[in-house]
Amino acid sequence: MSRKFLSSLLRTSTTHSTTSQCHAQTILQSLLPNVILETDLLLAYSKLGLMGHARKLFDKMSQRNMHSWNIMIASYAHNSMFFDALTVFQGFKRCGSLPDRYTLPPLFKISVGIGEPYFGWMCHGLVIKLGYVEIVVVTNSVLEFYVKCGTMSQALSVFSHHNGSWDSVTWNLMISGFGKAGLYSDAIRCFREMLKHQSGTELDYMILPSILSACGKEGDLLKVKEVHGFIVRNFSFGVDVPIGNALIDNYGKCGCLKDSENVFKTMSCVNLVTLTTMISCFGMHGKGEESVFLFEKMIHEGFKPNAVTLTAILASCSHSGLVDQGKKIFNSMISDYGFEPTAEHYACMVDLFGRCGCLEEALQLLKRMKSSSVTGSMWGALLASCVMHKNVEIGEVAAYHLFQLEPNNTSNYVALCGIYQSRGMAHGFSTVRAKMRDLGLIKTPGCSWINTAGRAHKFYQGDLSHPLSDMICKILYEISNTQISTDDLGVGYLLHDL
C-alpha cells in the first residue's frame, strides 16, 4: 500500500479497526517518520475520541506542522479536556509559531471551559492583531465567547463592528445570546432585523429553537403560533427533535398544554430532552399524574433519566401534592440508578414535603445532611413552605440559617415577617423589621409594567398614581369577571415581512 493510498484511507476512516490497521501498515512498511501520514493518523484517532493514542503519536513526532498542532488543540477542546489543550497550546507558543484561523476558535472554547475570561480577551486581541477579523468563523467564535461570558454588550460590539460580513451562525448566536441573557424582546428584535437583512434567502432552521424560546419566555403565545405555522409551511421534513422540543416547551410556557401534547404526539423521533420537557409541562399545569405516568413509561422504554429529568419530575410531584410518588421516585433513583442527588434535588424534596404541610419531615431531611452541604435554596424552600402553612417554629429555624448564609437577601426577612404577621405576632414582626433597618435592607416593591405606543407605564403594588388609574381599575375588574380565550389576545405579527 502506498503512502498516498494509506493517507486517503485514513482521511475517510470512521472505525478504530481501519485506523489501527493503517497505523500498523505505516510501521510495517517503514513509512514513518512522515509528517503527512502522522498527521492523518492524528486526525483519525482524534475523530474517534481516542485522545490517548493521538497524544502518544504526537509526542513521538520528530516534525510537526500547523495542521498537527491544530488537530491536537481542537480535539482536546472538543472533548472538554481543556487543560490538556492549553498545555499543547503553550508548547506550540514555545516553538515560536503564531496561531492561524484554525487555532483560534478552539482557544475561545478553552477559555470558557477553564472559566478564565482573561485568556479569551487576550485571544480576541490576537484575532485583531493577526488580522483574522474578516474570517467569519473566527469572528463568530469571538462572538460566542462573549455570549457564553454573559456579556451581551461586548457581543453586540463585536457584532456591529463587522457590519455586513455576518452569516446565519452570527444571527443565531446573537438571538440565542439575547435569549440566554433574559433579553427576550432584544432577541425578537434581532430576529426581525435578520429577516430584513436576508430577505429572499432561505431561513436557516437552526435558529428556530432560539426564536421560539424567546417568544415563549416572553409569554407571547401568538408569536409562538406564528413561528409554528411558519415551520409547518416551510420545512417539509416536519419538526426535527430540537424544534419539536422547543415547541412543546414554549406552548407549555404560554399555557397551551393541549398544543404541547399535540406536538409531542406527532413527533416521529424523541429524545430524553423531549420527555423531560413534556414532564415539566405537565408539572407546570398541575398534572402530576400525567408526569408520573410519562416518567414511568420512559423508564420502561429504556430511557435513562438525568439530573434535569429528576428535578422536573420531583417538582411536578411537589406541585400536585404527590408526596408518596415523589418520595418513591427519589429513593429509587438513588438505589436503582446509583444516582447522586444534587443540592437542587434536595431542595425539590424539601419543597415536596413542605408544600403539603409535612414541615417536620422536611426539616429532618436537612438535619440528617452534613450541615455544610445544606444550601440556601433548601432552607429557602423550607421557609417558603412555613409561610404557606404559617409555621413559626420551623420558619424561625429556616430563617435563622438563611440569615447566616445570605445576610443581604431581603426576601428572607420579608418571609419571616409574613409568618409573624399572619399569626398576629406583632412583636416578632417589629423585631425583624428593626433588624432590616439596622442592616440597611430595603424591600424592593413588586412592580409590573406595560409598553403601549412606545411608552412604558409602571405600576407598583397598591399604586394609584397613574393618571388613568380609575379607569384602569374599572376595566381590570370587568376583565377579571370575564372568561377570555387566549385567541383573543392582541395581534403582534412577527413574520409579516415574509
Add this chain to the structure above:
DNA sequence: CTAGGGTTAG
C-alpha cells in the same frame, strides 16, 4: 484542523 439550536428551579 475552526463557529450556531432544545430540558429544571424558587
